[in-house]
Amino acid sequence: MASSHGLSIGYLAERTGLAVSAIRYYEAQGLLEPWRNAGGQRRFHRADLRRLSFVMIAQKFGFTLPEIREQLSSLPGNRTPTKEDWARLSEGFRVHLDARIATLEKLRNDLDGCIGCGCLSLPSCALYNAGDRAAKKGQGPRYLMGDSPGT
Numbered sequence: 001m002a003s004s005h006g007l008s009i010g011y012l013a014e015r016t017g018l019a020v021s022a023i024r025y026y027e028a029q030g031l032l033e034p035w036r037n038a039g040g041q042r043r044f045h046r047a048d049l050r051r052l053s054f055v056m057i058a059q060k061f062g063f064t065l066p067e068i069r070e071q072l073s074s075l076p077g078n079r080t081p082t083k084e085d086w087a088r089l090s091e092g093f094r095v096h097l098d099a100r101i102a103t104l105e106k107l108r109n110d111l112d113g114c115i116g117c118g119c120l121s122l123p124s125c126a127l128y129n130a131g132d133r134a135a136k137k138g139q140g141p142r143y144l145m146g147d148s149p150g151t
Helices: 011-016 020-028 047-060 065-072 083-117 130-137
Strands: none
Touching: 011 047, 011 065, 020 047, 047 065, 065 083
């Protein structure tokens, strides 16, 4: 229930579509800072509706909870963030999103070539990793992550 004495966890769940257990988990992860009323019940700020919405959207974009927590730490905890607060926060995410978009575009473009290839000619494949040379560059799919066989 919403009141001048804060929002209940049930009301927050109803408004956001999140399970109560998810809201408690986000609290445990430091994304929310509720307080307890005289009866010991959790109470949340109205601004926590926006915070939780932001968490949900950021997760859909692939951000981790630690990354989200770091960004949210710059927002005021006890008042609704202003347009300027959100603009500052979104600028930090823009850099990460631009890098992810570039990586996804490269992956898409590299895979477009692979789909028609059928790997009938491995030595001419841009992703071919003869002798596991890519292991020297680090873990993971190095050539899809931006490394090239020649570097």
